Amino acid sequence: MKKHNFNSGPSILPQTVLQQASEAIIEFNNTGLSILEIGHRTPHFMTVMEEARSLVKELMQLDDSYDVIFLHGGATTQFMQIPMNLLDSNETAAYCDHGVWGSKAIKEASLFGKVDVVASSKDKSYTYINKGFTVPNTSKYLHITSNNTVEGTQWHSLPDTDVPIVADMSSDIFSREMDFSKFSLMYAGAQKNMGAAGVNVVLVKKDLLGTIKRPIPSIMDYQKHIEANSLMNTPPVFAVYVAMLTLRWIKAEGGLAEMERRSLEKCNLLYSTIDTLSTFDCRINVEDRSRMNAVFFLSNPAHEAPFLELCKQEGMVGVKGYRTVGGVRVSMYNALALESVEAFTSLMQHFATTIA
Incomplete structure (x- = not known):
């Protein structure tokens, strides 16, 4: 896997x-x-x-x-x-x-x-x-x-x-x-x-x-x-x-210009998925959202554990939120390929469908 x-x-x-x-x-x-x-x-x-x-x-x-x-x-x-x-x-x-x-x-x-x-x-x-x-x-x-x-x-x-x-x-x-x-x-x-x-x-x-x-x-x-x-x-x-x-x-x-282009592509995909699916909730002010570390929650707290377990089963590593914050954290640093964010957002959509 x-x-x-x-x-x-x-x-x-x-x-x-x-x-x-x-x-x-x-x-x-x-x-x-x-x-x-x-x-x-x-x-x-x-x-x-x-x-x-x-x-x-x-x-x-x-x-x-x-x-x-x-x-x-x-x-x-x-x-x-x-x-x-x-x-x-x-x-x-x-x-x-x-x-x-x-x-x-x-x-x-x-x-x-x-x-x-x-x-x-x-x-x-x-x-x-x-x-x-x-x-x-x-x-x-x-x-x-x-x-x-x-x-x-x-x-x-x-x-x-x-x-x-x-x-x-x-x-x-x-x-x-x-x-x-x-x-x-x-x-x-x-x-x-x-x-x-x-x-x-x-x-x-x-x-x-x-x-x-x-x-x-x-x-x-x-x-x-x-x-x-x-x-x-x-x-x-x-x-x-x-x-x-x-x-x-x-x-x-391609230097920092290319790193920024890729960063925007990845974070825009993730945040648009979060905002589209009512299953997920990003509480950060839109204009202050991080391009590197997206922190968000399950709208129903009872869904957090099964979602994180599904992530584990599907090879999504390191997405559990920081210990004092909880929720989900997806880090999108320079070396992370767009393919990984695409896989994660597909998993989010699948999960939202299964609990609907």
Whole structure:
């Protein structure tokens, strides 16, 4: 039976990337060594790191005012590393609370400085993105989560502010065209749209750094990692290699314009099916729906368990909603083929017919 991988992360990877990565585990670039064995300071791996960093900037059309660093710890580490590098204890940062990850980022930032929650959709169970809110000009930066993986919302236009914008892009990076120069710092775990778990990427404007007075532990200092070209300590070599292969694949497939075209095709099909069938209920404001993670429910809660069981029987993997939210979650990252969404929507239509 064909499996359709809708996991929210770690998630589906392109088949060509899996093939190339598996071959490199046996032997990397005719070196006689596995990618798991090569030294991280050897020319073999330094070439991989440099290509990965270069592809990030090329795909996002960023100039040399930005640095790209690959780090351990996943995006969650950035919840503390960002304020550690950017926020003094007497300064205030503005944060948006639109779900689990924004809330966690707020908690960590409050350990290093003052936090002003300038927008929150908690009042309606995180089913929308705030608009028209005010960001004080005295804020050191504004932190947003560009796509809320758990709740199923996504920013489709940026807030109007002169304050530097910092964005957690873990679940929608490289999925659409944007003017990325509007952000002063972007970060993302690799395991959704750009590779395997174990590494996260940080893109930061050079002029954002070096302004705080507190001492920063060397391993947490962005400037130290930039100076060392992401080789300050042993990086997650294999995860960086898989990220490089995935970025190559995105470029070869047509770049972010093509990723966005495919994304719209997939999410439009799924959301139109949800809206057409009364069996299903998407509670997210239409204009704020995520293209990456569609979160919805069965109109009759008693139908949820049998629907999820049918999904399991038919090879639909990873569609159970997040543990604190419930319902159904269908993740549609770059490597997911339209064929899988077509199969899932056909299953939805079949289920709706059988319970009618």
